[in-house]
Amino acid sequence: MKKITGAQAFIEALRCEGVTHAFGYPGGAVLDIFDAIMDARDIQFILSRHEQGAVHAADGYARASGRVGVCLVTSGPGATNTVTGIATAYMDSIPIVVFTGQVPTHLIGNDAFQEADIVGITRPCTKHNYLVKDVCDLGRAIKEAFYIARTGRPGPVLVDLPKNVMNSTVNFKYPESVNLDSYCPTYKGHQGQIRRIMGVILKSRRPVIYAGGGVTLADASRELAEFARKLKLPVTTTLMGMGAFPSGDPLSLGMLGMHGTYAANMTVTNSDCLIAIGARFDDRVTGKVDEFAPKAKIIHIDIDPTSISKNVKVDLPVVGDCRMVLRGMLAELAGKDGDLAEMIAQTEPWRREIDAWKEQQPLRYCRSEIIKPQYVIEMIDEIAPDDTIVTTEVGQNQMWTAQFYKFKEPRHFLTSGGLGTMGYGFPAAIGAQAAFPGRTVIDIAGDGSIQMNIQELATVVQYNLPVKVMILNNGYLGMVRQWQALFYKKRYSHTSMAVSPDFVKLAEAYGAKGLRVTRPEDVKDAIQEALRIPGPVFVDFVVDPEEDVYPMVPAGAPINNMLLV
Amino acid sequence: MRHAISVYVDNQAGVLSRVVGLFSGRGFNIESLSVAPTLDPAKSLMVITTTGNEQVLEQIKKQLNKLINVIKVVDCADREYVEREMILVKIKAEKETRAEVLRIADIFRAKVIDVSPKSYTLSLTGDKRKLEGFVEILTPIGIIDFVRTGTVVMAREMQGRRKLP
Ligand SMILES: Cc1ncc(C[n+]2csc(CCOP(=O)(O)OP(=O)(O)O)c2C)c(N)n1
Numbered sequence: 001m002k003k004i005t006g007a008q009a010f011i012e013a014l015r016c017e018g019v020t021h022a023f024g025y026p027g028g029a030v031l032d033i034f035d036a037i038m039d040a041r042d043i044q045f046i047l048s049r050h051e052q053g054a055v056h057a058a059d060g061y062a063r064a065s066g067r068v069g070v071c072l073v074t075s076g077p078g079a080t081n082t083v084t085g086i087a088t089a090y091m092d093s094i095p096i097v098v099f100t101g102q103v104p105t106h107l108i109g110n111d112a113f114q115e116a117d118i119v120g121i122t123r124p125c126t127k128h129n130y131l132v133k134d135v136c137d138l139g140r141a142i143k144e145a146f147y148i149a150r151t152g153r154p155g156p157v158l159v160d161l162p163k164n165v166m167n168s169t170v171n172f173k174y175p176e177s178v179n180l181d182s183y184c185p186t187y188k189g190h191q192g193q194i195r196r197i198m199g200v201i202l203k204s205r206r207p208v209i210y211a212g213g214g215v216t217l218a219d220a221s222r223e224l225a226e227f228a229r230k231l232k233l234p235v236t237t238t239l240m241g242m243g244a245f246p247s248g249d250p251l252s253l254g255m256l257g258m259h260g261t262y263a264a265n266m267t268v269t270n271s272d273c274l275i276a277i278g279a280r281f282d283d284r285v286t287g288k289v290d291e292f293a294p295k296a297k298i299i300h301i302d303i304d305p306t307s308i309s310k311n312v313k314v315d316l317p318v319v320g321d322c323r324m325v326l327r328g329m330l331a332e333l334a335g336k337d338g339d340l341a342e343m344i345a346q347t348e349p350w351r352r353e354i355d356a357w358k359e360q361q362p363l364r365y366c367r368s369e370i371i372k373p374q375y376v377i378e379m380i381d382e383i384a385p386d387d388t389i390v391t392t393e394v395g396q397n398q399m400w401t402a403q404f405y406k407f408k409e410p411r412h413f414l415t416s417g418g419l420g421t422m423g424y425g426f427p428a429a430i431g432a433q434a435a436f437p438g439r440t441v442i443d444i445a446g447d448g449s450i451q452m453n454i455q456e457l458a459t460v461v462q463y464n465l466p467v468k469v470m471i472l473n474n475g476y477l478g479m480v481r482q483w484q485a486l487f488y489k490k491r492y493s494h495t496s497m498a499v500s501p502d503f504v505k506l507a508e509a510y511g512a513k514g515l516r517v518t519r520p521e522d523v524k525d526a527i528q529e530a531l532r533i534p535g536p537v538f539v540d541f542v543v544d545p546e547e548d549v550y551p552m553v554p555a556g557a558p559i560n561n562m563l564l565v
Numbered sequence: 566m567r568h569a570i571s572v573y574v575d576n577q578a579g580v581l582s583r584v585v586g587l588f589s590g591r592g593f594n595i596e597s598l599s600v601a602p603t604l605d606p607a608k609s610l611m612v613i614t615t616t617g618n619e620q621v622l623e624q625i626k627k628q629l630n631k632l633i634n635v636i637k638v639v640d641c642a643d644r645e646y647v648e649r650e651m652i653l654v655k656i657k658a659e660k661e662t663r664a665e666v667l668r669i670a671d672i673f674r675a676k677v678i679d680v681s682p683k684s685y686t687l688s689l690t691g692d693k694r695k696l697e698g699f700v701e702i703l704t705p706i707g708i709i710d711f712v713r714t715g716t717v718v719m720a721r722e723m724q725g726r727r728k729l730p
């Protein structure tokens with residue numbers, strides 16, 4: 001074993017973890033690490049233009065690829081700039097490891113230049129975090145950080161690296177295993193409980209699956225599809241679960257909740273057996289909790305015990321990995337062909353009732369001479385290749401994408417669900433594009449949100465990441481304006497984007513391409529052209545300024561109480 | 566409902582703040598808290614008394630278990646247990662009341678741990694109710710200073726027997 005510096009050991013540790021990409025921004029406290037990174041040709045480093053962008057990129061990389069995203073920034077302001085990105089990943093259970101520089105250990109607590117107690121600041125929004133005070137602990141801390149980030153219910157982990165730790169020397173050996181007595185997630189569901197829930201499901205007459213992001217995180221969408229099809233169970237997904245079950249499947253109900261489909265919300269409300277899989281009963285899903293699935297026995301499969309009975313009382317919980325539990329549930333069907341046939345026959349009227357709801361109130365919008373944002377999304381869906389990765393910003397653009405883009409595969413739709421972070425989509429697209437250079441990556445953006453991390457235009461140009469940003473430019477903070485229209489007597493308090501840049505010129509100023517579309521008949525051509533251009537493109541779709549997202553359940557109302565178009 | 570929970574944690578910097586932050590961040594209540602290393606110096610034991618309905622307590626226990634540095638969570642309500650806390654009271658003790666203070670101390674089996682011409686400092690251990698009774702009796706005499714620890718608890722070895730007073 002030879003002596004190396006903490007910074008070199010850090011690079012060695014990343015290699016051992018199989019890290020091939022890192023996103024970040026340098027500064028005084030991480031000079032040693034950046035010096036070492038210059039020699040690490042096997043790790044592609046992408047310099048963002050703001051640390052928030054770097055964290056979202058690491059997050060987008062993780063969501064698209066299923067691998068742990070890595071981010072490296074300096075101390076103080078560099079570290080505090082990561083907080084929104086970390087909180088975003090935390091809310092959606094995304095595995096990332098964020099490395100922050102820190103002032104030398106002897107200065108910690110002295111209000112030193114660029115000192116921030118980032119471990120203290122991020123304690124409530126990380127799965128766990130570390131301050132490495134001794135270079136001998138570096139390997140163990142990094143090993144544990146990656147392990148904790150990707151196992152159990154995944155999440156962000158932060159590792160704070162004081163400058164003197166990184167430039168001192170160490171006999172380095174990366175640990176082969178972690179030794180964490182107090183952390184052992186449950187993967188295998190309780191067999192007896194799985195048998196019990198299968199008993200309940202087979203006897204149900206109005207069952208529905210409510211699937212969330214946990215299905216994607218557990219790579220369980222194939223098992224979910226097999227299970228749903230075998231039992232002919234209708235499936236609704238959360239925003240985070242979009243793509244975990246193919247949208248085009250006849251059993252698919254689309255999204256549920258505040259902007260969910262009529263069929264999904266009616267199905268859940270009238271169900272006698274709600275099977276929640278990797279979902280957490282968020283208030284945007286449940287609406288008024290007391291009236292959520294009021295007639296249903298509630299089955300909940302989740303790897304995180306704290307999710308169970310947190311918001312809604314669960315009748316039959318199973319703590320475990322969604323994929324393993326679904327496999328267990330499928331195995332329980334062996335030798336029960338009779339019960340299965342009986343159940344499928346008995347639930348036929350229920351499926352017909354659901355089909356009637358779908359027919360009565362499909363998702364829809366009115367065409368006009370002005371471009372409708374929903375139309376743009378339908379056309380993107382029609383034109384973009386099947387393996388396209390779509391990210392969104394937050395607001396109406398996000399809800400319309402969830403409603404009108406027919407996601408068929410998991411990890412094709414990256415969006416900030418839990419925190420609802422405007423400015424997420426563009427840098428997340430950078431991360432996804434870095435993971436999959438050959439695939440089409442599209443950020444469906446709002447004119448407000450895109451301005452929150454627009455500096456990343458320089459990043460896509462520098463690294464020639466051909467991300468396509470489709471701006472649904474309604475001239476408003478549209479989602480907030482919609483609430484003002486519906487619940488505040490159309491008093492549009494500070495929601496007009498009265499001044500926005502000329503997005504075409506802006507893209508060009510950065511060295512990217514810009515297109516503008518003002519007529520519905522030009523939408524398709526513009527999308528095709530954007531996809532044809534080899535580099536990054538901004539397309540500014542000037543859309544109907546006052547189009548609203550429907551259906552909509554007013555906040556706090558039961559979800560069958562929908563405002564329809 | 567008042568509830569005591571024993572939480573075994575890694576004896577490391579920042580762990581207390583993780584636990585306390587969890588309570589404040591999620592709106593759980595901490596009534597009292599006592600922390601000290603266990604016989605194994607790598608671990609500490611925190612005894613937290615809290616209030617909340619069954620669902621809240623369930624969440625508290627699960628959320629505590631989810632913290633990486635939490636090794637074990639033991640809910641005292643699952644077993645019979647003994648509990649103690651301690652108070653120190655500095656009480657006015659001038660001519661007229663000196664003897665009476667000592668008499669009260671004797672009745673409660675409190676100890677005199679410091680003496681001055683005008684005061685006594687008493688220490689008393691016991692469960693919450695005993696301590697509250699003691700303080701109530703002393704208050705009219707004139708409490709000068711008062712400090713109270715958090716609760717510590719231990720499961721009874723022989724469950725289902727009468728408790729010693
Ligand atoms: C960082 C952040 N700030 C504020 C909000 C609140 N918010 C939610 S949607 C929205 C409007 C977004 O406007 P735009 O990006 O133009 O999207 P649109 O709704 O018009 O499609 C706002 C301000 C948020 N979600 N995130």
Ligand SMILES: [Mg+2]
Binds near residue numbers: 474476
């Ligand atoms: Mg807008």
